[in-house]
Amino acid sequence: MESLSNKKKVLEQKPLSFMERMYLPAIAKGMGITISHLFKKEATVRYPEVEREFSANFRGMHSLKRDENGKERCTACGLCALSCPAEAITMIAAERKPEEKDLYREEKYAATYEINMLRCIFCGLCEEACPKEAIYLDGPIVPADYLRKDFIYGKDKLVEAPLGMKK
Amino acid sequence: MDIAFIIEKFILVAVIFGISLVIAMYSTYAERKVAAYLQDRLGPDRAGPFGILQPLADGVKMFMKEEIIPTTSNKWLFIVGPGLALLCACIGTAVIPWGSPMVIGDKVVPLQVSDINVGVLYIFGVVSLGVYGVMIGGWASNNKYSLLSAIRAASQNISYEIAMGLSIIALLLMTNTLSLKTIVEQQHGWHWNVLYQPLGFLIFMVCSFAETNRAPFDLPECETELIGGYHTEYSSMKLGFYLFAEYINMFVSSAVMATLYFGGYNYPGMDYMATLLGPTWAPLFGTAILFAKIFFFIFFFMWVRWTIPRFRYDQLMNLGWKGLIPLAIANIIITGVVIAIIEKF
Numbered sequence: 001m002e003s004l005s006n007k008k009k010v011l012e013q014k015p016l017s018f019m020e021r022m023y024l025p026a027i028a029k030g031m032g033i034t035i036s037h038l039f040k041k042e043a044t045v046r047y048p049e050v051e052r053e054f055s056a057n058f059r060g061m062h063s064l065k066r067d068e069n070g071k072e073r074c075t076a077c078g079l080c081a082l083s084c085p086a087e088a089i090t091m092i093a094a095e096r097k098p099e100e101k102d103l104y105r106e107e108k109y110a111a112t113y114e115i116n117m118l119r120c121i122f123c124g125l126c127e128e129a130c131p132k133e134a135i136y137l138d139g140p141i142v143p144a145d146y147l148r149k150d151f152i153y154g155k156d157k158l159v160e161a162p163l164g165m166k167k
Numbered sequence: 168m169d170i171a172f173i174i175e176k177f178i179l180v181a182v183i184f185g186i187s188l189v190i191a192m193y194s195t196y197a198e199r200k201v202a203a204y205l206q207d208r209l210g211p212d213r214a215g216p217f218g219i220l221q222p223l224a225d226g227v228k229m230f231m232k233e234e235i236i237p238t239t240s241n242k243w244l245f246i247v248g249p250g251l252a253l254l255c256a257c258i259g260t261a262v263i264p265w266g267s268p269m270v271i272g273d274k275v276v277p278l279q280v281s282d283i284n285v286g287v288l289y290i291f292g293v294v295s296l297g298v299y300g301v302m303i304g305g306w307a308s309n310n311k312y313s314l315l316s317a318i319r320a321a322s323q324n325i326s327y328e329i330a331m332g333l334s335i336i337a338l339l340l341m342t343n344t345l346s347l348k349t350i351v352e353q354q355h356g357w358h359w360n361v362l363y364q365p366l367g368f369l370i371f372m373v374c375s376f377a378e379t380n381r382a383p384f385d386l387p388e389c390e391t392e393l394i395g396g397y398h399t400e401y402s403s404m405k406l407g408f409y410l411f412a413e414y415i416n417m418f419v420s421s422a423v424m425a426t427l428y429f430g431g432y433n434y435p436g437m438d439y440m441a442t443l444l445g446p447t448w449a450p451l452f453g454t455a456i457l458f459a460k461i462f463f464f465i466f467f468f469m470w471v472r473w474t475i476p477r478f479r480y481d482q483l484m485n486l487g488w489k490g491l492i493p494l495a496i497a498n499i500i501i502t503g504v505v506i507a508i509i510e511k512f
Contacts, residue, residue: 023486027471027474027475030474030475031470031471031474033474034205034470034473034474035205035470037204037205037206037207038204038205040207041207042203042204042207042208042209043207043208044207044208044209046209046212
């Protein structure tokens, strides 16, 4: 049948010539190709020691941000949890006590804030939904672990280090 | 048969045995490294610097793993199989001359376990016995894949042994001896047999690839068709024995190739080195040269493995029966004619 796309290639099945049937020229050529790869640079990145550079818009582990005075920005509004298509985020809100004024920026804060890293698809919608610029997916790759329960990250892992302790 | 003789031979045997085991161990590491570098990767590099402890880790793993003997297998033969494979692989080293006789004090120590006058035949016998390990293991597993693989191994080895033997006959026409020691001594300096028998060497090398079940002739263990081949049912150190046997076979056939065709421990300028180093150390230098050749061939085995795709079974048989055997016979005739002409004039 006539080919409409004009992309069809008709391959000829010729019997092998004598040189081809000897295999040796082709083998020598192949060996030359493989040995040339011995001197090429390896593509491997030795991961835990060396990390591949990420692009600027890479989305990794979440971090809960602090403001310029070191207070937690999150007000537990729940928009991130609502926007999350994978339902990976849960939180419990609490009211700030007067003596905690230095810890939280506003009167309401997240007493617990949990992200299930097995559910999370790293889409970044939480970061877009957040009105307080409190959550960003700017961390490293979430590491592997043995138990499912260990993938539920609480505030201890998510909240940024206090200002003084920043690396 | 004095006691010193026995001790001397015992030490030699122990050293050769140890060396072949260590080389087999590190061949697994080298194989992975060569494969990696030929594919622009790094290979194992976690256990120790550059991963050089990897073979030890693998050995420990092999010993610690659960050992499973299938209930429907023939238990005795199932156990004998890997042992036989390893045994046949190891005893091939006995007749290979590792170096010229070494003078220690007033004693002359030959660096060869035994110089039997039918050394080449012995090597052939051992090599053809090697297939029994594979066959017995494959048959005793009582598994269709293992059995198919064992049949493949047997027919492949038999087919290629003929071509191998014929390629050797051309060599023997030239050397007039079956003793490996004499063959090596005839290649003194740079008179390597490969210069006189290039076609014979090529045939011999292709056949030794087939004999050791290495790629591109690794049909007995091709994963895509036969799962693990003859060692499908094997686990733990029994599997380890089979893998070890393969690498020792590779070492032995590299040694045989180096001995028969590449001058063994001979190298250009060896007379000068002999006067320079003295009768004790010069033979050891020759041994080092021999091992360099062996390592090159082992590398060559790996290089080929990571270059050439596996033959199909009919292609393998075509190549063996219709390609290599006529070629080997032609080689014999040419060699015979040339020798006759040289002797006439």
